[in-house]
Amino acid sequence: MRTTILITSPGQWQAPGLDLFQFAPIIPGGPAWLTKPVLIALLGAAAVTALCWAAFARPKLVPRGWQSLGEYAYTFVRDQIARPSLGKDADRWMGLLLTIFLTVLAWNLMGVIPLIQFPVAAHIAFPLVLAVSVYAIKVWLGVRHHGVRGYLRGIVHLPGLPGWAYGIYAPMILAEVFVTSLFTHFVRLFANMFAGHILVAFFSSVGFWFLFERLTPLGAGLGLLGVAMTVVITALELFIQFLQAFLFAVLAAMYLASGLHGEH
Structure with a gap:
């Protein structure tokens, strides 16, 4: 695991913190944006592209190898993510939803791959870009299919709600659709990957410190506990x-459906 041990004075251990998420440019004096998370994100995207190419470039009647894996992923996204929200429109959006699911999953798994060990989604910019892209498509679909007025009316309309109550309900539901939904989409993914990375770094640093840096009879037990944890x-x-890749793609499908159907 990626271990960060900070020494503030001889013999003192300090838990890893936000320094885990601070990266200098890969090339000294080069572009400030070209950091380890960017390189890992590109690697994840390349891995997803390679998987899809190997699986679907020359499909066989009887799938084998990479094609079997690719078809399993496609079927999972179609049946568990796309169809429950989009229904008859699911197939039209499978390319986007499959890409979102596999990309987020690849980015997340980078956190447990040796020598890489950084989940890209733990850097808030990456899930934010994906969530904003889905958000923009949702709004575009709503306006395109229903017009601005029809889209807003579909969002706030609630059968049986008294007219006077719309003054309270409408601002709340509009805020949820146009503000809160965007934040909950990317913050859920970011927060889970961020916290998980911190926990893994914490326990691995405990194990490394007490088993290698300051090995003592009492500390050995703490070190072994750190390794086990x-x-x-x-x-x-x-x-x-x-799970977070699945939930991110599910929310994406729900937001696309809300734009298509003009409902919240």
């Missing part, structure tokens, strides 16, 4: 990484 948290992270 690192393994447990990493296993939990694998599950959370998949």
Whole structure:
């Protein structure tokens, strides 16, 4: 695991903190934006592109190898993410939703790959860009299919609601659709990856410090506990990484459906 140990005075250990998310440019004196997270994001995108190319460039009647994996991923996204929200429109948006799911999953898994060990979504800019892209498509679809007035009317209309109550309800639902939904989309992914990375770094640094830097009979127990917790948290992270990619794609499908159908 990526371990950061800070020494403020001889023999003193300090837990890793926000320094885990601060990166200098890869090329000294080069572009400030070309950092490790950017390189990992590009690597993840290249891996997804390579997987899809290997799976679907020359499909066979009986899928094998990469095609089997690609078709499994496609079927999962179609049946578990696209169709429940988009219904008959699911196939039209499968390219986008499959790309979102696989890209976020690849970015997340970078956090447990040796020598890389940084989940891209733990850097808030990356999930923000994806969420803003989905948000823009949602609004564009709503305006295109229903017009500005029709789209807004579809969002605020609630059958059976008294007229006087719309003064309270309308601002709340409009804020949820146009403000809150954007933030909840990317913050959920970012917060989980950020916290998971901190926890893994914390326990791995405990193990490294007490087993290698300051090995003592009493400290050995703490070091072993740190190693054990690192393994447990990493296993939990694998599950959370998949779950967060799934939830991010599910929300994307729901937002696309809201634009298409003109409803909140």
